[in-house]
Amino acid sequence: MDIKSILAHYSAFEEKTLSNRFFKHKDIIRLITRLSLEFNVEQLGISVKGKSINAIKWGKGETKVMLWSQMHGDEATGTMALFDLFNFLQKENEIVNLLNESCELLIIPMVNPDGAEMFTRRNAQQIDINRDFLQTVTPEAKILRQARENFNPHFGFNLHDQTTLWSVDGTLKPATLSYLAPAFDKAVSINDVRKNAMLVIADIYQDLNELLPQQIGLFDDEYEPRAFGDNFQNAGTSTILIEAGGYHNDPEKQKIRQYYFASILSGLASIAQKSYTSQRIEHYLSIPKNTKQIFHILIHNVILNGIDVSVGINYDECPNSDGCSTYKTYSIQDIGDLSFCEAYATYEAKNHTLKGEIAFNKLANFSLVMDSVTLVSFENGNLIE
Ligand SMILES: [Zn+2]
Structure with missing residues (x-):
């Protein structure tokens, strides 16, 4: 056909x-x-x-x-x-x-x-x-x-x-x-x-x-x-x-x-x-x-505790009480060598400063900044756009 x-x-x-x-x-x-x-x-x-x-x-x-x-x-x-x-x-x-x-x-x-x-x-x-x-x-x-x-x-x-x-x-x-x-x-x-x-x-x-x-x-x-x-x-x-x-x-x-x-x-x-x-x-x-080799968000070249890592972040999607929309909660799902992975959105964080904390299995609550320009930012699991 x-x-x-x-x-x-x-x-x-x-x-x-x-x-x-x-x-x-x-x-x-x-x-x-x-x-x-x-x-x-x-x-x-x-x-x-x-x-x-x-x-x-x-x-x-x-x-x-x-x-x-x-x-x-x-x-x-x-x-x-x-x-x-x-x-x-x-x-x-x-x-x-x-x-x-x-x-x-x-x-x-x-x-x-x-x-x-x-x-x-x-x-x-x-x-x-x-x-x-x-x-x-x-x-x-x-x-x-x-x-x-x-x-x-x-x-x-x-x-x-x-x-x-x-x-x-x-x-x-x-x-x-x-x-x-x-x-x-x-x-x-x-x-x-x-x-x-x-x-x-x-x-x-x-x-x-x-x-x-x-x-x-x-x-x-x-x-x-x-x-x-x-x-x-x-x-x-x-x-x-x-x-x-x-x-x-x-x-x-x-x-x-x-x-x-x-x-x-x-x-x-x-x-x-x-x-x-x-x-x-x-x-x-x-x-x-x-x-399972893709993330919702993947950030490469983050300096964490003095070492260069990739960070894999996924969201959970939950319905709002109206049943007509959803909200997303982002959490850290992997840290380390993620060079063999892909994502719906990928960021390159070389030379960026980490503000906040990146903790495995915890809600995303950090920003990556360079020269007062924000690459990506999360607040208590919310992606700030
Ligand atoms: Zn089903």
């Missing part, structure tokens, strides 16, 4: 009302209500705080594919990409016809609307829905689990965001996207179900690696018995995990979302055309792994 030329027309199907990560349940309900009649909308149930969780069915083909997003309320990229997909599916073109003839899609955007409201990972009971498959004490987990049992899909797309601190092994670039065919057992075995997920990912990777060279990694495949992806894989649905990570100068993930949409479309096309059946598992296994 020529994903490049599709993305060249991205603005024709981009859902422009979702323009940052902080949209809410009411915003997506407005969009769902406007979908054309070929989309069949069903309310599956309600969240802890009474917000509807909806499934949207589309397509008349035999291969069933279930896609769900935002189990973690602060992971909004997959939901934005799904609404781009809804717009795309309402266009006239060959791929849309192919998908319509070959597949039946069941799409559940925003599994965790209460989390999205507060911009938190967890639901209103403070539980991580993606660690609640076995106990199923949250209504959201119950709904998602039941939806898979009822629909019994061949393929599943589990749509998440990952930390911006993952990089791609061997490249020192952010892992803008990561893929994974989750394990279904502790031994990380490969059966036909998981293998099909791997082969579809190999197809997606082939398409996307051209657009995002060296910025796609393989997510950690350790078995998590409480997670949905692992359990859906075990239940016979070939499950594909997509994670949105970091990209330079894209804090609201509007650029990443395009690649995310392209990944979903590429995967759906692979399934519809059955091109994955001629893929090789080695191509999946050759995708470089995620690793």
Whole structure:
């Protein structure tokens, strides 16, 4: 599939009302209500705080594919990409016809609307829905689990965001996207179900690696018995995990979302055309792994206790009480030889004077100054800009 030329027309199907990560349940309900009649909308149930969780069915083909997003309320990229997909599916073109003839899609955007409201990972009971498959004490987990049992899909797309601190092994670039065919057992075995997920990912990777060279990694495949992806894989649905990570100068993930949409479309096309059946598992296994070799901020040539060091600084991002913005708290994460690392922002502190203190694992609370010009400055974990 020529994903490049599709993305060249991205603005024709981009859902422009979702323009940052902080949209809410009411915003997506407005969009769902406007979908054309070929989309069949069903309310599956309600969240802890009474917000509807909806499934949207589309397509008349035999291969069933279930896609769900935002189990973690602060992971909004997959939901934005799904609404781009809804717009795309309402266009006239060959791929849309192919998908319509070959597949039946069941799409559940925003599994965790209460989390999205507060911009938190967890639901209103403070539980991580993606660690609640076995106990199923949250209504959201119950709904998602039941939806898979009822629909019994061949393929599943589990749509998440990952930390911006993952990089791609061997490249020192952010892992803008990561893929994974989750394990279904502790031994990380490969059966036909998981293998099909791997082969579809190999197809997606082939398409996307051209657009995002060296910025796609393989997510950690350790078995998590409480997670949905692992359990859906075990239940016979070939499950594909997509994670949105970091990209330079894209804090609201509007650029990443395009690649995310392209990944979903590429995967759906692979399934519809059955091109994955001629893929090789080695191509999946050759995708470089995620690793942690990037910082949010890296400062080289700081004189600390008489020696020349590099300082790696990362932030934690927390939601403000309005759920519509965040604040960042910076702390010192590494000191020493960081010459093999990269960062979203890098400073060169040669000949600068350190004011304040740099202490490992403590909040950043210092300035670097030369001739009364400040290179970078932090106050109790806040970056002064
Ligand atoms: Zn997640």
